[in-house]
Amino acid sequence: MSDVMELRRRFLESGADDDLPIADAHQHFFDVGRNYYPWLADKPVKNFRYGNYDNIRRTFLPDDYFRAAGHHKVVKTVLIEGEWNPADPLGELRWVESLQREQGFPHAMSAQAWLDREDVDEVLAAYGRHPLVRGIRHKPAAVPRAEHRDDFVAPGSMRDPKWRHGYAKLRAHGLLFELQVFWWHLIEAAELARDFPDTQIVINHTGLPSDRSEEGLHAWREALECVAREPNVHLKISGICIPGKRWSVESNGAVVRTAIDVLGAQRCSFASNYPVDGVVDRMTDIFDGFKAIVRGYSVEDRLRLFYDNTARVYGI
Template structure:
């Protein structure tokens, strides 16, 4: 991993893609031989958004990541919990800590926590004391778009009082919240952001804009506009693959540009979501696509999207 300040200086001078430092805001490591990730070890779930994911039901470790990154100048990474064994939520931190000692990265981590479980105080307390951990992820309860209403509430959802009691603990421990939920739940996300203005929310995977019809993208954008009104919300642009299709600028350009139009270049970060997005395409092609989509943006904005925003949000 290259010297960050030198790459930043050089990129601001040249604007060349080959000089652009990248802080990958969302990646994973898996060791399926030594550790238990239920979704990788057990029978695959039927409704995984990319379809069949047998190709990634294997270990993916730092050396694999560096090979996958290829020619891109990855200088920092943020590891997001990989749905580790829920019976041992802190086990993933111990394992990731050992990887960092050996390989020098990841530079930050968002750990697994279950906000409505009885162990939330213990888990959040450990994370809050550990310098590697910047936030937590707990995917809130959600429903299909056809079943969703503006008044939706369910156990484990963002309006569940017990879930919110756990969420309220994050600020005291200096932890941000990784929000992975479908965009039609963004009215609840906006409420959460307003009710807890001191807690940073980082939306994962652009709100999962799977419906690429004109109506679907219009509804997705309106939902983004609603949650973007809250200043404590940041957006990660990743995980926007289309099942059965290679990652393409033609298909994903409108999503990337639409997200940036709504949130602005200071509140978005690009990320690989690797190896999960490897179901669809290579990491090199994904980052090449992001670079091509924003090539006409000012160099300062490109640097923010690929590096500076992630470094700021995660303190790395």
């Protein structure tokens, strides 16, 4: 902790990128030889948003992560469930706990849970008792944009009564909710946030703004503005890679600035989404890009975006 405080102090004085401490709000570790991740071990997922992901279907542990981080001063990380074997959700926690004990990372995790399954009480109770777990992720049912309607509801969706019954249990266990969903479903997320105001929602991957047309970005911004009206919503800026293109300030600068403009610098966190975003580019380039995009912001806001907000939301 003293090293982190020294880095914070130094950065607030210098404003230099090299002094900026990072708390990575969204990263993964995988051990494909020891553990079972269906999407990595079995036939590749069709229509994966970045295209072919063969190069990340491998073991990725703390040593690999810090080699990828290079010169960036990542001092804390939050591990997000890695789509571990759904038959054994608590198994991932046991493995991550041993990893943290041996190597000191991650500092917190959001674990796998299935809100509409019969084991939800047992799983959430175990997570609520564990000092490493801050929240859970269950990707709700979604449809392509062309099929979406304002009254959308389906089994496993954010409007499904059974799913919501499980969601209502998060508050009692002190757990936040990691929401990974296409932006056109954020109207449902806004309803969820209003109906359960004591549960923190953390939107993953910037709401997935994959359509970079003028119309697509305008609609994405409107969706963000809708959900941003709810004070219990936080946004992770990550996962904005464009398939087949290197990560660049030119491609992603407007997306990053829009997200911060809508949510504010106190409600956004930068994250690597590594190794998944490694399908497209190196972590060093991604963090270099984030730093370049916000270089004109105040030192206080830059520190919030890279470190303080993540530390606050995840209690690390």
